[in-house]
Amino acid sequence: MCDRPRRLLAIVLVTSLLSFAAAASSSSNATDFETLLCLKLHLSSSPNSRLGSWVQNNSIPFCSWPGVTCNASRVVALDLENSSLDGRIPSCISNLTLLSRIHFPGNLLSSHIPAQLWQLSRLSYLNLSSNSLTGSIPNTLSSTSLQVIDLGNNKLSGDIPESLGTLRNLSVLRLARNSLTGSIPLSLGSSSSNSLVSVILANNSLTGPIPSALAHSSSLQVLNLVRNNLDGEIPPALFNSTSLQRLALGWNNFSGSIPAVVPNFNSPLQALILSVNTLAGTIPPTLGNFSSLRILLLAANSFKGSIPVSIAKIPNLQELDISYNLLSGTVPVPIFNMSSVTYLSLAVNSFIGELPFDIGYTLPSIQTFILQQNKGWRKNPCIASQRNQFPVH
């Protein structure tokens, strides 16, 4: 008898909790609906816009609208590649609180990236590449779930925010083809979670050195910094990496010499691109220990001395360009005896000597072979007659 009111109270509590939960969820999906209409209002001035088909119709719930993915009636992903979106991404997008994926590449989005975008705490994938976004990258990051950020091929300027380096789960960072300035954040790669796999910052106006944390990252597979104004020496740790597969530092102002590091064990490095810098010294024989190399481009630096014969021992080397340097002496015969080489340029150095007469057989895969402007290659009659077999540019 006595416990009756208590039970009643409990029932009242439970039902009110249930109705509160229902209200919360329905108000949330109503907010998602309102927010999609807000996005449509701001991003679809073009008659071709894919958002033209986002119309209020009770028989087509918003979760079925093109490009919208829901989980339990809540919007979790927006996939609108090449969808003729234009205008400025509105700040109301931060009201899609469960959004984890934004894929808007290949549109005409312009103006700034709203700082509110970084408030989406579930956001793990952001791809706004190939738009016309301007201004700087907002530095008020609180979406710590971010794993992929691709803002490549826009018109962004200003610095790369230091806060990007604090994202513990960041795996892919692509900011190539913008007008970014300043230096690479010192924090990039410093996160202890070792999630960073690919960093592509090519074709910007970045200055300063490669930060130590980035060079020491033990998860990094791709580092592409070509065509910037970076300088300083190349950190030896990059040559000691057990993860790095592609290191592209060409068209910068790196100085010093190539670190003479013998890789720990089988280095996975497949491409080393150092062309067009102010590197000097000799080409270290230790490069021959990078047995996975397929592409080795060292052109237009100030390397002197001879070509190390160890390079010829790289089993699957396909492209070797050491043109426009100060190299001298005779080219070791094994360099002309690499079965997988398709591109070989020794042009504009001070090599002397004679080409092996059977070169057409010992370079069976060659497609491009450039020798011009060396000190004195003795003419070899066989070369002239074999011109059509391997084009001499």
Ligand SMILES: *[C@@H]1O[C@H](CO)[C@@H](O)[C@H](O)[C@H]1NC(C)=O
């Ligand atoms: C909100 O979710 C409920 C089910 O949880 C669904 O019946 C309703 O249609 C949704 N609202 C909209 C606007 O889609």
Ligand SMILES: *[C@@H]1O[C@H](CO)[C@@H](O)[C@H](O)[C@H]1NC(C)=O
């Ligand atoms: C809603 O969608 C249904 C099914 O596609 C269509 O028949 C109907 O004309 C639409 N109503 C409006 C108002 O667009």
Ligand SMILES: *[C@@H]1O[C@H](CO)[C@@H](O)[C@H](O)[C@H]1NC(C)=O
């Ligand atoms: C959908 O949401 C539920 C909980 O809200 C979660 O457990 C589930 O993993 C989600 N499904 C997907 C495919 O994201």
Ligand SMILES: *[C@@H]1O[C@H](CO)[C@@H](O)[C@H](O)[C@H]1NC(C)=O
């Ligand atoms: C988007 O457009 C680009 C350039 O025209 C094209 O390469 C790409 O395949 C298109 N993507 C899709 C999903 O249609």
Ligand SMILES: *[C@@H]1O[C@H](CO)[C@@H](O)[C@H](O)[C@H]1NC(C)=O
């Ligand atoms: C988010 O939604 C709330 C409630 O619907 C609204 O008051 C607010 O203006 C929205 N925020 C933005 C940035 O649009």
Ligand SMILES: *[C@@H]1O[C@H](CO)[C@@H](O)[C@H](O)[C@H]1NC(C)=O
């Ligand atoms: C971003 O989208 C473009 C176009 O689909 C794609 O090529 C690119 O790989 C995407 N970026 C990432 C990091 O996945």
Ligand SMILES: *[C@@H]1O[C@H](CO)[C@@H](O)[C@H](O)[C@H]1NC(C)=O
């Ligand atoms: C980072 O990734 C891990 C493993 O996938 C996950 O458990 C964790 O929740 C993520 N952290 C954030 C902030 O999203």
Ligand SMILES: *[C@@H]1O[C@H](CO)[C@@H](O)[C@H](O)[C@H]1NC(C)=O
């Ligand atoms: C950088 O620009 C060059 C020249 O325009 C281009 O060949 C290269 O693909 C670009 N690289 C990236 C990663 O955008």
Ligand SMILES: *[C@@H]1O[C@H](CO)[C@@H](O)[C@H](O)[C@H]1NC(C)=O
């Ligand atoms: C290369 O790695 C080894 C072991 O990880 C370390 O002892 C050595 O100092 C490193 N060398 C360079 C140049 O970073």
Ligand SMILES: *[C@@H]1O[C@H](CO)[C@@H](O)[C@H](O)[C@H]1NC(C)=O
């Ligand atoms: C490149 O670096 C050298 C010093 O190492 C400096 O004198 C020169 O001005 C730099 N060049 C450019 C184009 O920044």
Ligand SMILES: *[C@@H]1O[C@H](CO)[C@@H](O)[C@H](O)[C@H]1NC(C)=O
């Ligand atoms: C490096 O290459 C040289 C010459 O090819 C070889 O003698 C040496 O054993 C190699 N070292 C390692 C650690 O692979």
Ligand SMILES: *[C@@H]1O[C@H](CO)[C@@H](O)[C@H](O)[C@H]1NC(C)=O
């Ligand atoms: C070229 O290499 C092959 C196999 O590596 C070897 O048998 C041959 O003697 C070499 N020829 C010359 C001219 O060095």
